[in-house]
Amino acid sequence: LEAEDDATVRELVAPLHYADIADLIETLGSEDRARFVRAVKSVFNAEILPELDDAVRAEVIEELGFEDFAACLREVESDDAVYLAGQIEDEDERATVLAKLPAELRAVIEQALALPEFSAGRLMQRELVAVPSYWTVGETIDYLRSGARLPDEFYQIFIVDPRHRPVGNVRLSALLRARRPVRLREIMDPKTAEIPITMDQEEVAFLFRQQNLLSAPVVDASGRLVGRVTVDDVVDVIDEEAEDDMFRLAGLSEGDLFSAVVDTVKSRFTWLLLNLGTAVLASLVIGLFESTLEAVVALAVLMPIVASMGGNAGTQTLTIAVRALATKELTAANATRIVGKEVAIGLINGLVFAVLTGAVSWVWFGNPAIGVVIGAAMIINMVAAGLAGIAIPLVLDRLKVDPAVSSGVFLTTVTDVVGFFAFLGLAAVFIL
Amino acid sequence: LEAEDDATVRELVAPLHYADIADLIETLGSEDRARFVRAVKSVFNAEILPELDDAVRAEVIEELGFEDFAACLREVESDDAVYLAGQIEDEDERATVLAKLPAELRAVIEQALALPEFSAGRLMQRELVAVPSYWTVGETIDYLRSGARLPDEFYQIFIVDPRHRPVGNVRLSALLRARRPVRLREIMDPKTAEIPITMDQEEVAFLFRQQNLLSAPVVDASGRLVGRVTVDDVVDVIDEEAEDDMFRLAGLSEGDLFSAVVDTVKSRFTWLLLNLGTAVLASLVIGLFESTLEAVVALAVLMPIVASMGGNAGTQTLTIAVRALATKELTAANATRIVGKEVAIGLINGLVFAVLTGAVSWVWFGNPAIGVVIGAAMIINMVAAGLAGIAIPLVLDRLKVDPAVSSGVFLTTVTDVVGFFAFLGLAAVFIL
Numbered sequence: 072l073e074a075e076d077d078a079t080v081r082e083l084v085a086p087l088h089y090a091d092i093a094d095l096i097e098t099l100g101s102e103d104r105a106r107f108v109r110a111v112k113s114v115f116n117a118e119i120l121p122e123l124d125d126a127v128r129a130e131v132i133e134e135l136g137f138e139d140f141a142a143c144l145r146e147v148e149s150d151d152a153v154y155l156a157g158q159i160e161d162e163d164e165r166a167t168v169l170a171k172l173p174a175e176l177r178a179v180i181e182q183a184l185a186l187p188e189f190s191a192g193r194l195m196q197r198e199l200v201a202v203p204s205y206w207t208v209g210e211t212i213d214y215l216r217s218g219a220r221l222p223d224e225f226y227q228i229f230i231v232d233p234r235h236r237p238v239g240n241v242r243l244s245a246l247l248r249a250r251r252p253v254r255l256r257e258i259m260d261p262k263t264a265e266i267p268i269t270m271d272q273e274e275v276a277f278l279f280r281q282q283n284l285l286s287a288p289v290v291d292a293s294g295r296l297v298g299r300v301t302v303d304d305v306v307d308v309i310d311e312e313a314e315d316d317m318f319r320l321a322g323l324s325e326g327d328l329f330s331a332v333v334d335t336v337k338s339r340f341t342w343l344l345l346n347l348g349t350a351v352l353a354s355l356v357i358g359l360f361e362s363t364l365e366a367v368v369a370l371a372v373l374m375p376i377v378a379s380m381g382g383n384a385g386t387q388t389l390t391i392a393v394r395a396l397a398t399k400e401l402t403a404a405n406a407t408r409i410v411g412k413e414v415a416i417g418l419i420n421g422l423v424f425a426v427l428t429g430a431v432s433w434v435w436f437g438n439p440a441i442g443v444v445i446g447a448a449m450i451i452n453m454v455a456a457g458l459a460g461i462a463i464p465l466v467l468d469r470l471k472v473d474p475a476v477s478s479g480v481f482l483t484t485v486t487d488v489v490g491f492f493a494f495l496g497l498a499a500v501f502i503l
Numbered sequence: 504l505e506a507e508d509d510a511t512v513r514e515l516v517a518p519l520h521y522a523d524i525a526d527l528i529e530t531l532g533s534e535d536r537a538r539f540v541r542a543v544k545s546v547f548n549a550e551i552l553p554e555l556d557d558a559v560r561a562e563v564i565e566e567l568g569f570e571d572f573a574a575c576l577r578e579v580e581s582d583d584a585v586y587l588a589g590q591i592e593d594e595d596e597r598a599t600v601l602a603k604l605p606a607e608l609r610a611v612i613e614q615a616l617a618l619p620e621f622s623a624g625r626l627m628q629r630e631l632v633a634v635p636s637y638w639t640v641g642e643t644i645d646y647l648r649s650g651a652r653l654p655d656e657f658y659q660i661f662i663v664d665p666r667h668r669p670v671g672n673v674r675l676s677a678l679l680r681a682r683r684p685v686r687l688r689e690i691m692d693p694k695t696a697e698i699p700i701t702m703d704q705e706e707v708a709f710l711f712r713q714q715n716l717l718s719a720p721v722v723d724a725s726g727r728l729v730g731r732v733t734v735d736d737v738v739d740v741i742d743e744e745a746e747d748d749m750f751r752l753a754g755l756s757e758g759d760l761f762s763a764v765v766d767t768v769k770s771r772f773t774w775l776l777l778n779l780g781t782a783v784l785a786s787l788v789i790g791l792f793e794s795t796l797e798a799v800v801a802l803a804v805l806m807p808i809v810a811s812m813g814g815n816a817g818t819q820t821l822t823i824a825v826r827a828l829a830t831k832e833l834t835a836a837n838a839t840r841i842v843g844k845e846v847a848i849g850l851i852n853g854l855v856f857a858v859l860t861g862a863v864s865w866v867w868f869g870n871p872a873i874g875v876v877i878g879a880a881m882i883i884n885m886v887a888a889g890l891a892g893i894a895i896p897l898v899l900d901r902l903k904v905d906p907a908v909s910s911g912v913f914l915t916t917v918t919d920v921v922g923f924f925a926f927l928g929l930a931a932v933f934i935l
Contacts, residue, residue, distance in 0.1 A: 088694075090713040098836045122713075124832070215679045225676045226658065226717070243675035244657045247647045262520075280742065281522040281554075283735040285658070285717070302734055303715040306741060310712065313745030314826060317752070321822035322815065328827045332844055336851050339819050343852060346815045347859065350808040357804045364796075364803050371796050371803035372789045375810065375919070376782040383754065383778045387771050390753035394746060395760045400556070404530045412764055419768050420775060427779065487807070 077110040084111055093122035096131065097329060108134040115139065117146035120155055126330045128158060137164075141171035144180075148223070150196040150304060152176065153183040157193065191275050192268040194308070195289045195298035198222035201229040204238060204259060209251030211241075226285040226301065230259050235295045237288040239263055265290050266300060275300055276308040277399065316397055319475035320390065322346070345480045353378070353487035360495035363503060369436045370498050373445055376428060378490035381452035384420060385482045388413050388460025393475045396468050410461050417457025421450035440502050448494035452486060459485040509542040516543055525554035528563065529761060540566040547571065549578035552587055558761045560590060569596075573603035576612075580655065582628040582736060584608065585615040589625065623707050624700040626740070627721045627730035630654035633661040636670060636691065641683030643673075658717040658733065662691050667727045669720040671695055697722050698732060707732055708740040709831065748829055751907035752822065754778070777912045785810070785919035792927035795935060801868045802930050805877055808860060810922035813884035816852060817914045820845050820892025825907045828900050842893050849889025853882035872934050880926035884918060891917040 084092060096119070099107055108115070108131050115135065120128060120143055132140050144152045159165040169177050179197060186192035200221060202211055211228065215221065228246060230239040239259035249258050264278055266289045278284065279302060289298040318325060322342025327335045357364070357374070364371050392409075395401035401409060425446035433442030463481045464474035516524060528551070531539055540547070540563050547567065552560060552575055564572050576584045591597040601609050611629055618624035632653060634643055643660065647653065660678060662671040671691035681690050696710055698721045710716065711734060721730040750757060754774025759767045789796070789806070796803050824841075827833035833841060857878035865874030895913045896906035 088714065094713075094831070097832060098834060100837075100840055212679060215676075216682055218680070221680070222676075224674060242656060243679065244647075244654075246679070247644060247675065248650070248653070250648055280738055281526075282520065283738075285734070302717070302738070306712055306715075306734070306738060309738060310741050310745060313742060313749060317745060317749040317826065318822060320749070321752075321818050323819055323822060328823055328832055328841065332847050332851070335844070336848050339816070339848070339852065340855070342819070343812065343816060343856065347808070347812060347856065350811040351863065353807055353811075354804050357807070361800050361804065365800045368793050368797045368803075371800075371806075372786050372793065374803075375785055375789070375807060375923075376779070378807070379782040379785075379915075379919075380775065380779060384771070384775060386753050387755055387774070390750060390755060391760055394749065399526070400529060400760055402530060405532075408532055409760065412767070415764050416768050416771070419764070420771065423772070424775065424779065431783065483811075487811075 080107065080110040081114055085114070089116045089118040090122050092116065093119045097124055097127050101130065104130060105134050112139060115143070117143035121147065121151045124329045125158065125325075126327070126334070128155075132159070137168050137171065141168050144168070144172060145176065148196055149176070149179055149198060150194060153180050153193055156180045157184055157188070187269065189272045190268065191266045191270040191272065191289050191300060192298075194272055194275065194304050195266075195268070195300050196222065197298045199229060199288075199296070199299045200225050200227075201231045201235070201237075201296055202255065203233070204230045204254070204256040206255050207251060208246060208249045208253045208255065208258070211246065211255060212251070225299075227299075228255075229263075229288050229296060229299070230255055231296055237263055237265060237290065237296045240288070242285075263288060265294075268292070268297060272308050273312055273397075276305050276312060279305045280309060312397065313394075316393055316475040319473065320393060320479055322479065342480075346483065349480060349484045349487060352484060353491055356488050356491045357495065359492075360499055363495055363499045366503055367441075367498065369438070369441060370495060370502075373432055373441070374491060374494055377445060377448045377452050377494045378487050380424060380428075380449060381456040381486035381490045382483055384417065384453050385456030385460040385486050386479075388416075388457050389464060389478050389482050392461050392464040393478060396464055396474055401465075406465055410458070410465075413457040413461040414454060415457075417454040418450070420457075421453030424453065425449040438502075441498075444497045444501055445494060447497055448490065451493040452490040455489040456482075456486050512539065512542040513546055517546070521548045521550040522554050524548065525551045529556055529559050533562065536562060537566050544571060547575070549575035553579065553583045556761045557590065557757075558759075558763070558766070560587075564591070569600050569603065573600050576600070576604060577608065580628055581608070581611055581630060582626060585612050585625060588612045589616055589620070619701065621704045622700065623698045623702040623704065623721050623732060624730075626704055626707065626736050627698075627700070627732050628654065629730045631661060631720075631728070631731045632657050632659075633663045633667070633669075633728055634687065635665070636662045636686070636688040638687050639683060640678060640681045640685045640687065640690070643678065643687060644683070657731075659731075660687070661695075661720050661728060661731070662687055663728055669695055669697060669722065669728045672720070674717075695720060697726075700724070700729060704740045705744055705829075708737050708744060711737045712741060744829065745826075748825055748907040751905065752825060752911055754911065774912075778915065781912055781916045781919060784916060785923055788920050788923045789927065791924075792931055795927055795931040798935055799873075799930065801870070801873060802927060802934075805864055805873070806923060806926055809877060809880045809884050809926045810919050812856060812860075812881060813888040813918035813922045814915055816849065816885050817888030817892040817918050818911075820848075820889050821896060821910050821914050824893050824896040825910060828896060828906055833897075838897055842890070842897075845889040845893040846886060847889075849886040850882070852889075853885030856885065857881040870934075873930075876929045876933055877926060879929055880922065883925040884922040887921040888914075888918050 096104055144155060183192055228241045229237050232238050239261040240263050241255055241259045245258045264282060264287050266275055266287050268289055268291050286299050286301040288296050289300055291297045324338045327338055428449055429442035429446030432445045433439050459482050464478045467474040467478060528536055576587060615624055660673045661669050664670050671693040672695045673687055673691045677690045696714060696719050698707055698719050700721055700723050718731050718733040720728050721732055723729045756770045759770055824833060860881055861874035861878030864877045865871050891914050896910045899906040899909060
């Protein structure tokens, strides 16, 4: 199908939802993707762009060219336009695109891009409905019907004071149920969560999730209402937040499914290099006991078991801790209790697995001393794993370092070093 | 503060948002928690319950007792009542609570609980606004104002045909902007995504995220409108979905931060036991080469490096694959291409780290043969890791097994076995 016939492609694509077209573009290979974009260029739906994976979008934008891309920016809502323009990393290219936009939209985009990335200001839409609290329901509905410049879709009406500061909000369902002469101040909810324009998007997501918000007002430094954040944008942030932690724990900077091979190799390299460092450190520890190993080669056979069990038990604790820090369930208030709990779990699991591996090793090598040594090392390493698994992310978080990014390397270092040292060290003392 | 003075506690808690009180309850220790619930029992806000972690909620419900818990179920919305009632696992206890409810609510809950867990039917609210398409905007607003039994909050008006099947929906913002004589069919969006009552909640979340929905109609087997799913419930599902995958990759059945030590030990035990199996398997492979190790003890020192690097590289690929399967970015259509890409990445990384580790090992032990052997083993294991990291989740997914739960064990088995076998095997052939 993709071979030649552009008209057929356009016909096939026409009835699809823009999100489905985005998914379709993502599944295509690079060449097919370019050919597809060329085919549908004339009928390209701007809404497709925000839905695409970063690497794929960059290819599509390149294929569209500056002119068509600028046209797309004009079509989408202001928050999406800001997001898309922010994706162009080359300053000159971005200037070229912005120059093709109407002055007003250009100013909005430039202002927003001046704000820190991942802030509420980047996420917000400027289009909103704000009215004073002394208006009646009737006046408000007439205003909405007047076709004044309003957003395409809105979920709430923001109530502002004379200085344009938000004082409350009225849900549309409440507005529709009230009679025309009722004043807005009577039906408004005065407890509006305000979002400072510089608030980090993860904080915004936390607030939305915690309070089940649909949209919330964004205010500038002087408290004036300048925009609104809506739940559909927050859904994307929430989704990315857990995903990011998951990726970082595995040493990935971001989802790279659609990136080119070279970019992927580069992005994964650093983590692997760090792990090589850890592995070499573990080898150095083993090297201390070369003579012990020479004497009892069974130790070399068994030694990965202790390190591997510690690593796995530690990763369980670490994953819980990283996620709990992200969702603010783990705080200074309960940290001590959770640390105690994880150490207790490490001790119990250590005892259970000490008996198991000790028995297996005894039978395997017919030497009870080896069984006792591996059991004791298992207990030590499981307790160390539990302690490190919870303490490392807590300390990193206190030092304002993202625990998801770096905890894993530290943890493996601890469980490898403690595991090999305890096992081989105990063996050197008690078996030789 | 918590010592005695219940009145003060109530006073301090009174101005807080229910979500904040829920967070507060979570951070308390078990004893303080019980004391806190007893203190605020008389003024307990039912909205707190859905916000709590499962283990914490069970404690709070126990402390509240059947009578007060039943009162809470009457206060919350029907979807929350279904969810809360579903959390009581003991059938008799649940029957006792349900018996205290009005017949209508009891019927709703019992019907919903008969549906599979994690289905749209469990997630939906029964309260909704549904009107025929021939109504005008004016009639609709008058109906809403009439105070007919309507949900507390609604985001859309569902348009139904005479057999109560959904044919479209009208956004409240569109309703508010239209003039009174306009018929709903003129402003309705006919492309409504319908959700079958048995649809899995992850599918529901995918649909909401893909199409940026606020609420969607739920239909029964005959296509009749029976409820609606709203975005605030879906936000929780989306949040849990990525979190679940993250936890499962680490061998956790669920977040157990607030569980008792014994429960946590039990839930983590199975995974650790599986990993012990893998570790023993790796040891058996090493055992094959005891004589080689006895001859060249340097091999024992270096051998964890190859296995560990393969494990880490494989985990990177695995994490990407598991997440991409969950978000439907990795499909049959692009699987072959992605497998090829991951193998290529494994090969490139393998070459780079082969040179690095080879050089380090040569210098360390002054033996070029060891350097060559470890380098060759590194390339073999990195390619195997890339291939296994993508192929294992793909195969499990094809077999309808959740790849997040079980991929990790298989992957470690592959990278350990291949790593040790390649390194020691090559050494046995070329160094001895």
